[in-house]
Amino acid sequence: xxxxxxxxxxxxxxxxxxxxxxxxxxxxxxxxxxxxxxxxxxxxxxxxxxxxxxxxxxxxxxxxxxxxxxxxxxxxxxxxxxxxxxxxxxxxxxxxxxxxxxxxxxxxxxxxxxxxxxxxxxxxxxxxxxxxxxxxxxxxxxxxxxxxxxxxxxxxxxxxxxxxxxxxxxxxxxxxxxxxxxxxxxxxxxxxxxxxxxxxxxxxxxxxxxxxxxxxxxxxxxxxxxxxxxxxxxxxxxxxxxxxxxxxxxxxxxxxxxxxxxxxxxxxxxxxxxxxxxxxxxxxxxxxxxxxxxxxxxxxxx
Amino acid sequence: xxxxxxxxxxxxxxxxxxxxxxxxxxxxxxxxxxxxxxxxxxxxxxxxxxxxxxxxxxxxxxxxxxxxxxxxxxxxxxxxxxxxxxxxxxxxxxxxxxxxxxxxxxxxxxxxxxxxxxxxxxxxxxxxxxxxxxxxxxxxxxxxxxxxxxxxxxxxxxxxxxxxxxxxxxxxxxxxxxxxxxxxxxxxxxxxxxxxxxxxxxxxxxxxxxxxxxxxxxxxxxxxxxxxxxxxxxxxxxxxxxxxxxxxxxxxxxxxxxxxxxxxxxxxxxxxxxx
Numbered sequence: 252x253x254x255x256x257x258x259x260x261x262x263x264x265x266x267x268x269x270x271x272x273x274x275x276x277x278x279x280x281x282x283x284x285x286x287x288x289x290x291x292x293x294x295x296x297x298x299x300x301x302x303x304x305x306x307x308x309x310x311x312x313x314x315x316x317x318x319x320x321x322x323x324x325x326x327x328x329x330x331x332x333x334x335x336x337x338x339x340x341x342x343x344x345x346x347x348x349x350x351x352x353x354x355x356x357x358x359x360x361x362x363x364x365x366x367x368x369x370x371x372x373x374x375x376x377x378x379x380x381x382x383x384x385x386x387x388x389x390x391x392x393x394x395x396x397x398x399x400x401x402x403x404x405x406x407x408x409x410x411x412x413x414x415x416x417x418x419x420x421x422x423x424x425x426x427x428x429x430x431x432x433x434x435x436x437x438x439x440x441x442x443x444x445x446x447x448x449x450x451x452x453x454x455x456x457x458x459x460x461x462x463x464x465x466x467x468x469x470x471x472x473x474x475x476x477x478x479x480x481x482x483x484x485x486x487x488x489x490x491x492x493x494x495x496x497x498x499x500x501x502x503x504x505x506x507x508x509x510x511x512x513x514x515x516x517x518x519x520x521x522x523x524x525x526x527x528x529x530x531x532x533x534x535x536x537x538x539x540x541x542x543x544x545x546x547x548x549x550x551x552x553x
Numbered sequence: 554x555x556x557x558x559x560x561x562x563x564x565x566x567x568x569x570x571x572x573x574x575x576x577x578x579x580x581x582x583x584x585x586x587x588x589x590x591x592x593x594x595x596x597x598x599x600x601x602x603x604x605x606x607x608x609x610x611x612x613x614x615x616x617x618x619x620x621x622x623x624x625x626x627x628x629x630x631x632x633x634x635x636x637x638x639x640x641x642x643x644x645x646x647x648x649x650x651x652x653x654x655x656x657x658x659x660x661x662x663x664x665x666x667x668x669x670x671x672x673x674x675x676x677x678x679x680x681x682x683x684x685x686x687x688x689x690x691x692x693x694x695x696x697x698x699x700x701x702x703x704x705x706x707x708x709x710x711x712x713x714x715x716x717x718x719x720x721x722x723x724x725x726x727x728x729x730x731x732x733x734x735x736x737x738x739x740x741x742x743x744x745x746x747x748x749x750x751x752x753x754x755x756x757x758x759x760x761x762x763x764x765x766x767x768x769x770x771x772x773x774x775x776x777x778x779x780x781x782x783x784x785x786x787x788x789x790x791x792x793x794x795x796x797x798x799x800x801x802x803x804x805x806x807x808x809x810x811x812x813x814x815x816x817x818x819x820x821x822x823x824x825x826x827x828x
Contacts (some may be wrong), residue, residue, distance in 0.1 A: 262691055284768075285823070297691075304573050308570040308574060310570075311572065313574060358573065358579065361578050361579030361581065362580060362582075375581060380579050380581075383572035383573055383575070384572075385687075386571075388566070389570055395572060399563070402564060406560050406563060421623070421742065423775070423776075423777035425776045425777050425783065426776055426777050429776065445687055447682065447690045448695065450690075453568070454567055455695065456565040457563055458562065458563070477723075488560055490699070492697055492699030493699055494697060494698070495672065495697050497686075499685075503686065512793065512794070516669055516763045519707075520772065520773065521712065527704075527708075542582075550620070551633075
């Protein structure tokens with residue numbers, strides 16, 4: 252794991268005090284947490300210590316890396332400096348460093364966060380714990396296998412507009428605006444990570460879409476041209492009823508999408524309309540209202 | 554067109570190794586404060602309101618004190634056992650022998666129990682499911698609100714309507730509190746203001762409710778074809794963003810209103826007339 256250690260450097264520079272062989276020996280002996288510390292310095296410099304989870308599917312441990320702190324750094328910057336100096340084999344996923352790609356999701360001091368948007372000076376004093384997202388299988392170090400989300404994404408019934416010639420579709424601005432909030436999603440999957448329905452009860456993954464996909468369902472259900480009815484699907488197969496609206500998804504969303512208030516609860520209310528509300532059911536029967544097929548919608552546009 | 558039949562179960566590998574230490578949480582902040590405060594406030598409210606409901610006295614300040622103030626826990630007082638003056642409605646359940654508050658309390662209690670905000674609060678605080686974000690759930694099995702009894706949370710919209718009915722009654726009570734019986738005419742006392750603030754907070758809590766937002770316009774697919782519903786929805790949406798604040802404020806104030814009426818009715822304090 253730490254075969255490529257940095258060369259010894261002059262006093263005052265920063266380096267690892269434990270060699271790769273020593274680390275392996277410590278591991279074999281089951282000794283305490285491994286630590287990389289600064290070399291002898293001429294004067295005291297402010298430091299930052301990252302306690303990073305290192306490991307793979309066979310197991311792992313927290314490893315301390317101490318580096319000189321730099322003003323205005325985010326956690327991802329420190330991880331990159333660790334890769335550049337102390338642990339070149341440290342695996343982490345990142346891309347934009349601007350909070351827009353959703354790649355560097357991890358758990359910082361136990362809370363799902365984007366490493367590139369978490370400033371070191373805003374965290375409490377002491378070592379900063381950086382661990383991979385807990386809900387997904389580990390690949391290596393801070394990198395997890397998020398393919399569960401892509402499987403769920405494949406199962407979202409696609410947008411189904413009524414048949415019309417290209418260019419003939421018309422939508423009003425007020426209807427288009429409604430779903431724009433949901434399109435801000437950067438697919439960091441931190442809402443999926445923090446959701447206790449699958450975080451603490453993994454067996455629910457087979458029957459639960461999760462907050463990220465509930466906003467996708469909400470966007471489609473509120474689309475002015477869509478003709479699909481996904482309410483029974485949400486109730487029976489996508490586990491909308493499993494959500495107990497504890498709002499953690501909203502709390503961790505880096506795009507500040509009001510996932511619970513604007514997507515999950517409106518979907519729950521629509522499911523109530525379709526399945527649990529006897530007055531709504533009676534109203535539909537008496538007024539002969541039902542979801543229109545694409546053909547009906549095309550024949551009688553509203 | 555339903556999309557139920559052409560969807561397959563999500564293929565996932567259950568039990569694959571996960572990263573990170575195997576600990577209930579790695580959070581270092583004081584995450585336990587929020588559920589602790591929730592549990593404390595709700596427990597105090599439940600204990601106080603239970604006592605207030607069953608004590609069955611000092612819930613009405615009448616003509617003897619030149620006021621017309623009734624506790625929100627006892628309004629509308631429709632039981633035959635209600636004290637004279639408190640019976641403000643035509644319907645009187647003469648057969649009801651126990652505390653009249655029991656007739657009243659079910660509607661508002663159901664509204665708050667099924668409220669989306671309170672669900673979050675007590676699932677976190679009392680049920681530990683989860684105690685806070687990224688803190689391990691306190692239960693081994695979890696079925697959420699998909700099975701009995703929690704599937705009954707879906708009746709929230711009916712309790713919302715019942716809550717609106719009680720708001721109308723309490724608003725009438727607040728208006729009646731401007732009367733100063735025995736002194737003649739109308740006036741404003743501290744009790745009047747207390748009942749008015751209570752009614753306003755209850756209205757704010759009710760109209761900011763998620764069910765209200767859905768019923769008034771959230772359920773439509775196209776706002777452009779429902780302009781009135783859209784205006785209503787747009788009006789309620791910012792209030793909905795403060796639903797939590799209204800929930801706590803109205804809960805605490807309803808208990809304070811009962812306490813104030815109780816203190817005045819028992820003669821512990823007098824209700825000062827302002828003008």
